[in-house]
Amino acid sequence: MTLSPLLIIMIGVIGLLGAGFYGLLVSRNLIKIVVALQVLVKAALVGLIAAGNYNGQINLAQSLALTVIIADTIVAVMGIALGVQIRRHMGTLDVRELSKLKG
Amino acid sequence: MLKLFLLLTIGLPWLGAACIWLIGDRRPRLLHAFAVAFSAAAGLSALAMLPYASEEIAISLPLGGIFGNFSLVADGLGILIAAIASVIGCLAIIFATDYMKHAHQLARFYALVLFFIGTMSGLGLSGSLLLTFFLWEITAFCSYALISFHNDDPKAVAGGIKALIMTQVGGVGLLAGALLAYAYLGDYAISTFLAQAGTLPPGVLAVIGFSFLLAAAAKSAQVPLHSWLPDAMEAPTPVTALIHAATMVNAGVYLLARFYPAFAEIPGWSTTVMIVGALTALLAGLMAVAAGDIKRVLAYSTISQLGYMVYAVGCGAIFASQFHLLSHAIFKALLFLAAGAIITAIDTRDLQKMGGLGKKMPFVRLAFIIGSLGLVGLPIANGFFSKELILEKGLESGPLALYLVMLAGAGITALYTLRLNWLIFAGEPRGPEPQHDGLPAMRVSLGILALGTLTSWLLAGGLGNMFAGTLPFHHIEAETTLTVAEHIFSAPATWVAMAVILLSGALWFGRAKLAPLGRIFEPILVHDFGFEWLQTQISRLVRGSAALLQHTQTGQVNWNVAGILLGLLAVLILLARGISS
Amino acid sequence: MSQIPVFLWLILLPLLASPVIYLLGRLFRKPGLARLPYLAAVLVLAISLVPFVLAARALGAGETLHYELGSISLHMDGLGLLLAAVALGLGGLVALYSGPYLSKEDGQEKFYAMLVLMVSMIVGLGCATDLFNLWIWFEAMAVTSYLLVAFYRTQAASLEAGFKYLVQSAAGSVLVVVGIAIIFGATGTLDLAGIRAAAPAPILIAAGALFVVGFGVKSALVPMHTWLPDAHSQAPSGISAMLSGVVIEAGLVALLRSLGALFAVSASWPALLIGFGALNMLLGNLMALQQKQVKRLLAFSSVAHMGYMLLGLGIAFYSGQIAGAQGSMFHLFNHGLMKGLAFLSAGTLLYTLYIARSHHGPLMIDDLAGAATRYPLAALTFSMAVLALGGLPPLAGFMSKWQIFVAGFQTHNIWLETMVIFGALNSVLSLVYYAPLVNAMYRLEPSARVREGGRAPWVMSIPLVILGLAIVVLGVWPSLMNWLTEPAARSLLAVLAGQ
Secondary structure, X not given: OOOOHHHHHHHHHHHHHHHHHHHHHHXXXXXXHHHHHHHHHHXXXXXXXXXXXXXXXXXHHXXXXXXXXXXXXXXXXXXXXXXXXXXXHHOOOEHHHOOOOOO | OHHHHHHHHHHHHHHHHHHHHHHOOOOHHHHHHHHHHHHHHHXXXXXXXXXXXXXXXXXXXXXXXXXXXXXXXXXXXXXXXXXXXXXXXXXXXXXXXXXXXXOOOHHHHHHHHHHHHHHHHHHHHEOEHHHHHHHHHHHXXXXXXXXXOOOOOHHHHHHHHHHHHHHHHHHHHHHHHHHHHHHHHOOOEHHHHHHHHHHOOHHHHHHHHHHHHHHHHHHOOOOOOOOHHHHHHHOOHHHHHHHHHHOOOHHHHHHHHHHHHHHOOOOOHXXXXXXXXXXXXXXXXXXXXXXXXXXXXXXXXXXXXXXXXXXXXXXOOHHHHHHHHHHHHHHHHHXXXXXXXXXHHHOOOEHHHOOOOOOOOHHHHHHHHHHHHHHHOOOOOHHHHHHHHXXXXXXXXXXXXXXXXXXXXXXXXXXXXXXXXXXXXXXXXXXXXXXXXXXXXXXXXXXXXXXXXXXXXXXXHHHHHHHHHHOOOOOOOXXXXXHHHHXXXXXXXXXXXXXXXXXXXXXXXXXXXHHHHHHHHHHHHHOHHHHHHHHHHHHHHHHHHHHHHHHHOXXXXXXXXXXXXXXHHHHHHHHHHHHHO | OOOOOOOHHHHHXXXXXXXXXXXXXXXXXXXXXXXXXXXXXXHHHHHOHHHXXXXXXHHHOOOOEEEEEOOEEEEEOHHHHHHHHHHHHXXXXXXXXXXXXXXXXXXXXXXHHHHHHHHHHHHHHHHEOEHHHHHHHHHHHHHHHHHHHOOOOOOHHHHHHHHHHHHHHHHHHHHHHHHHHHXXXXXXXXXXXXXXXOOOOHHHHHHHHHHHHHHHHHOOOOOOOOHHHHHHHHOOHHHHHXXXXXXXXXXXXXXXXXXHHOHHHOOOHHHHHHHHHHHHHHHHHHHHHOOXXXXXXXXXHHHHHHHHHHXXXXXXXXXXXXXXXXXXXXXXXXXXXXXXXXXHHHHHHHHHHOHHHOOOOOOEHHHHOOHHHHOHHHHHHHHHHXXXXXOOOOOHHHHXXXXXXXXXXXXXXXXXXXXXXXXXXXXXXXXXXXXXXXXXXOOOOOOHHHHHOOOOOHHHHHHHHHHHHHHHHHXXXXXXXXXXXXXXXXXXXXXXXXX
16 A cells, blocks of 8 residues: 555644644643644644645635634634733643632 | 313412412411412312213313323312312311411412422323323422421431432333333323223333332332331421322322223233232331331321222222222321321420320320221221221232231231320320310311211212213222122121231230330331331442542543543444444 | 525624624723613614514525525524524523623623624524534634633633633534544535535544534533533623523534534444433433532533433434424423523522622532522522423423433334433432422521622513523423424434435
């Protein structure tokens, strides 16, 4: 079995997803969590573009990707904004200390 | 006319409940008056239905689609239940006007009692499986809310929730049966079910039959689902008399009697019903001998008497079981209300603090003794006729072993009733001086019920006639009261039972010699034969696993993300298995 | 763009009003005008009822409600109408309720702008016809809800809940996009009907799994539910009601739309839905059993109730019969009413006992003691709400559960019947934690907090009375909602049947 470009891209997508989830699972810093979320989104973007390339609708795929980027930027901004408030009111960015609500 | 009375019987108490809730606690006298007025009117309209009894659907309210019709049928069984609920309900409320005189939150009390009365009447009169289940659940709710009426008392709260959960677990049986019936017949009408039960696949019918038995056992506090009833004694006494003696606990027996024609042919069903009834009659009777709280003795006695009714249904003696239901409702309400009068007079339920009360409370003593006559089943009281009828049918059509159990049960009934009377009224006072001999409103209720206990057996002929005419599936033959009485007096079973009762009465007087025996058995009896332990274990298991599960909610954001991956993995595995198969 | 169809105003009105509301709040800062955003939000949501009624009528008359603008296409069917009804109804009541509730807070204009926007996004989500649009509405709804959950931005607990919600929800959302990419690559289309018509391929199953998990985060499928108890308990009570009554259901609708398109690719969907249903019921109830905080308890109860909806949908997916779907839709509607009422009633107590005294502590179960003596209405409606959630008649929850259960038995399938019994036993289990709440409120001896509590503002009583009446009316007359639930179930089944 030869490595077709599509397969390579799929492996890349899965790799990015893995990296992102790894980051989400082990990061203790709130900023790093947001960055890991961004890595996840990049995986999805690569996937979208690859899909468009595969079925010949690359224009549509690009516009979809652009929309995802916009939506995702808003989420990232909000995540960081929450981080700022958390830092201000709780004095920490360590997500392990963000566990008062449990049980 | 019938439609009007039907609606009034169910609707008046509900309307009264709403009015009373809206009036609120600020005007207690108005509340008393409203409660008595509404319940009395409901009682009268229930009695007014008697001449109109009919098997036809009287009122049908289409809910549409999968909910079918809510229908009401005023047949013999239904009117009996409705009449008991609203008449005894009215007497309990009259009693309560004195009993609850200084209580707080009266509006909630009366509203719930009235809500219950209307619902219970409706349950009897319902002609649709869905409506039956609907009202069944409401009675469970009312019972729960009234048991824990004194919410500040943790025991009352615990008792209420226990009753709710146990009857609801049984309710799942009724739910399953009703759903199965609808899924196969496409109709909720009870008459359709009775007519077409034979066309159902035998396995399905058997599941329905045993599911209904589960529901009935939970509601009528049959072994092993009985332990909620003694704990329900935390309710105000008028409530106990009404719900936990005269009406709601009968719903299980009513359910079995109502559906008996459909289930009689299921292999093993009748025998199981008989065994449940007999076992309950015996075990609960024994526990009543050991109980030390006046209301708990009566509670166990109620369970035991319900066992008689269930046993009767198992024997196919529908009329006998319902006749005993009527007798029991009257004499047990009397006993509970008299006990309530005693409790208010000396402010304790502990039998060890009573004794010698008869001199100061002659009226209540008389009432209590008349009730006891009914409970033991001595001639002239209604309990005699109905119980002998059951025993006779049992000897005729049930296994001999179970008949002997029931006979022993009759003896034990005599024993604990004698003990109860003795501890309350005989000997020297061991506790506080009684404050009164029944307040005026209490006396009204007690007097009427005592009269009922002595005379209600005269209704045997009329009741049988009504059953025979309006229950086409039950094949009941009408007999006049005179024939029934003649029949009972000439049956040998009656005299055997009388002998057993006298013998066990004698046991009480030889109690000094039996004391060592008592010491051996007392722990078992007080601890409910271990059923209580079993329930505690189940509840502990649930609580324990919930506490363990709590650790999964760590509150860590990393862990939350792991939940997503875990879910994804599980979904992929499940779907991959779907492909390969 | 010849003419805007009437149903579109359902989306446009709140959408356009949202920035106006925000600006009103920013521009008019005089004390006398501080209530302007509040009044505007209530007004907009009330006016939106007009297009709703017109759209419902048109749909009832058999018209197709369709609108296309470029690549955006909107189609309102029964399911969309149901979601719009819940979002609009509950949204309006919540807006009305929040006026006094938030009167002491900063940034109210943001709250109302976001609330109105969220309603618009949810209505839009119900009308989406292609996967990508579905995702956009979904994401927009999520963004508005992050802001609303973390509304108390000086409270540590509120910030914590907001952040955890954001992370989990965003991660789930990415999975949805990956799923969309797979489908786009494999079928070349994003149109839901087009996907349904495309040939089934095994790779599409992977996309289905991603949708289940991605949308499942929002609809709180176990084990993706862990954000829910935090967010629901920390948000302002009106938002708790919206999250529990509409937002998680919107996630469910998105899940159904996407799974409907993929219905043919796997035979395991019914088992999957029912499996999640059972898990949700059991875990939600057991967790709720251990809670000491009222709102957290209610949050776990939402997890359990999602289980009932999934059970009904699984039955419908299995049998193709309308009953299960209709039962689920009815339960979705009722859950909006019941949980909305529960959160708003609890919120009234929380407000009078804590917030009005400038204290942001959680409302504990012990605080409820004796509440009925001072707050008879809130205590009554809260009791009704939790008893309805527990499935006691004559309240709405009984009827919708019954409808789901009947559907299960009508399949004559022993496994589904067992699951129904399991669901019924779970209802009994849930009474173990609902009943003590009622007991506590009707105690004579008030808790220290109740003794010191202030008066409840009368405006907050209006939603309580409306929702309370609705619960009783639907409890005795369930078919009153057939006009809404039946088309919703039909449009769902039509997708499954490939029409």
